[in-house]
Amino acid sequence: MTDETGTYEPHHQDLGSRLNWLRAGVLGANDGIVSTAGLVVGVAGATDSRSTLLTAGLAGLLAGSLSMAAGEYVSVSTQRDSEKAAVDLEKKELREQPEEELAELAQILESRGLSPEVARESAQQLTERDALRAHTSMELNIDPDQLANPWHAAWASFIAFTVGALLPLLAIILPPQSWRLPVTVVSVLVALACTGWGSARLGAAPPGPAVVRTMAGGAVAMGVTYLVGTLLGATGA
Secondary structure, eight states: OBOTTOOBOOHHHHHHHHHHHHHHHHHHHHHHHHHHHHHHHHHHHHOOOHHHHHHHHHHHHHHHHHHHHHHHHHHHHHHHHHHHHHHHHHHHHHHHOHHHHHHHHHHHHHHTTOOHHHHHHHHHHHHHHHHHHHHIIIIIOOOTTSOOOHHHHHHHHHHHHHHHHHHHHHHHHSSOGGGHHHHHHHHHHHHHHHHHHHHHHHTTOOHHHHHHHHHHHHHHHHHHHHHHHHHHHHHTO
C-alpha cells in the first residue's frame, strides 16, 4: 500500500506487529492470573493470615513480572540483533553488487504476479527511491526504521503480568476470611474466560475451546496448590 506521495507503507506488517503485541499482553496477563492465583490459593490452604497471604502474593507478583520482563528483553534483544545483522548485510550487498540486487528485487516482484518488464521497471523505481527499504521489506519483511524494541517488550510484559496478578491478590486479601476462596476462584475463572476469549479473537479462532482451556488450566492450578497447601498446613510443615 502507498501513501498520498506514492511511498510504500507496509500496513499489513504494522497490523501484524500490533496483533503480536496484543496477543503477548493477553498471554502475559493470563500468566499473571494463573501463577499468582495458584500461589495465594496454595498459601490460603495452609494459613488464614492476611499478612502472610499479602506477602506471598506480592513476592509472587514481583518475581513473576520481573522474570517475564527479563525474558522478553533477552528474547527481543536477540531478535533485534538478528534483524540489524540482516539489514547490515543488505546494505553491504547493495553497495557491492547493486545490479545483482536489482535483478533479485525484480525477480521477487515478478514472482508476485508482475510481468518481467513491469517488474524490472518497478524494481528500478523502488531502488531509486529507497533501495534499502525496498529490499528489506520485500526480501526480509523488515522495516529498517522499526526494528524490534526490547524495552517496549519488557515493559509490556511487566505491566501485563502485574495487571493480571493483581486480580487474585486483591481477591484473596480484601474479602472476609470465609469469602476469600470463593471470591478468588470465581473472579479468577471469569478473568481467565476473558483472556481465553481475547486470545481466540486475536487469532481469529473459535472462542469456546480457548475459554475452556484457560479456565480448566486455572482451575487445576488452584486445586492442586490448595491441596498441597492444606496438606502442609495440616502437618505443620
